[in-house]
Amino acid sequence: MDSLGITLFRNYVEDERFSMEVYADGLVKALRTHCAGRCHLHEYIPRLPRGSKAGLWGMRLARYGRYPWQARGHSGQINHIVDPGYGHLLYILDPKRTVVTVHDLIPLVRWMGGIPGCPRGRKPWFNLFSFRALRRAVRLITDSENTRHDLMKILKIPSERISTIYPGIDKNFRPYGPEEKSLAGAVLGLPGSQAKRVLVVGSQFYKNHGTAVLACARLRARYAKPLQLLKLGPPTPEFKAAVQNHGLEDITRYLVGVPGENLAALYNSVDILLFPSLYEGFGWPPLEAMACGTPVVASNAASLPEVIGDAGFMCSPHDHDGLAQAMYALLTDNDLRLAAIERGLIRASLFQWEKVARQTLAVYELVADHDHHG
Known part of the structure; x- marks a missing residue:
């Protein structure tokens, strides 16, 4: 198989979703280190307009209005959305060529009363808009079997479209003398x-x-x-x-x-x-x-x-x-x-980014093969 062109759609930095940045940084580094001959990677990182404010409504406007408009011109051979909170990009990108990593569905789980000891809270309209779009993706990656089960139970996504790939851990985390x-x-x-x-x-x-x-x-x-x-x-x-x-x-x-x-x-x-x-x-x-x-x-x-x-x-x-x-x-x-x-x-030591990269590349190749024969 020829080298695949992958476009990784990242979050606004101003969104301050730290764990999503850790995931994206680790995946990008591992793919470029261990899978360079089989895929070439392009990161798309959205930027807020100069002088705009990154408050609650400013970020919502950027996430749900500006980003989809920007993403349209950056679609790759295979697209990878690294945060389910940006799942609504699937309304713009070709879902048959788009993979999404789903870390959790906590806003939905909470609203449905699925977190014991936690009040249900209000209906998460914006999250619903993004999460419902996940049904369109040709393939989903989850961080855990628990999240995989949430996708199957809450969004009714078939298990065969979901791959569980545990994230890795940076080698910076080690015992000190x-x-x-x-x-x-x-x-x-x-x-x-x-x-x-x-x-x-x-x-x-x-x-x-x-x-x-x-x-x-x-x-x-x-x-x-x-x-x-x-x-x-x-x-x-x-x-x-x-x-x-x-x-x-x-x-x-x-x-x-x-x-x-x-x-x-x-x-x-x-x-x-x-x-x-x-x-x-x-x-x-x-x-x-x-x-x-x-x-x-x-x-x-x-x-x-x-x-x-x-x-x-x-x-x-x-x-x-x-x-x-x-x-x-x-x-x-x-x-x-x-x-x-x-x-x-x-x-x-079991959670290695090299393993994550190879498993994720296998998902990309599966999607590319499906698209080629689809």
Whole structure:
């Protein structure tokens, strides 16, 4: 087969959908490194007009109005939309030559009452417009079997049109030695301390911050040594209220403005990643933490068992006592901790971008062959 021309339709940078950027960056780099002879890649990155504002309605106008108009002139031999939130581009691009990666359908799942412990919320009209267009795509790629099942159940898309390809992880995520850890702490403003550090990440409603803070409060009541709760990013109202309600202000610190390139340093500077999410389409943070040799305590919701496997400690996202008990065990049993670190490193090593590139190329070739004989 001749080299395929692939056009990758990326997000507006101003959309600030960090996980989508991580996926697109990793895929592009891997395809160009490992599949260069079999495909040539063109990235289309939309730009806002100079002087325009990237507020809520400004971004909606750009996403649903300007981008489809721009995309029309950039169609490739095979098109790949990397974010299902831009699925409405399928109304413009030839669906018989277009692949979409679907990371999750969380707005729809929430609206349908499919996230236990989370209020349903309003009907997501804009998301519905984009997600319904996914039915038009000749092929869909999902980050997990959980998202694949959501596509089949909610949008009634046949299983034979969906391929599950787990994302890879950047080699930047690795365990640091003692000197590197010391330097990382200095860069992050986290000097050496006797306190054990628990990291909580994310700002979305489904990150379950109330339970995370309550679990830390239970841990503090039982753990006799110094403890520090780190929150990556500014506090959400839920997180801040929970910290105040449980009297954890004195041990809580907010890390704001940490760039993506410093995430590995952050994971290497903490003792546990606490990730009791109510729902995930994949779950980057647990994988990144495990790759850095940081044990993970997480929920067993949605896709997380697929990502974590037997390498982390998982329980119900509503079981704050179970989460606290798992953290306590990791902080007090060194053999258990070392075993968890080893399992985590092995698990994380399975998620390779080279594998992602080759599996994705196979999807492109399948679509091209179908179009040729179609």
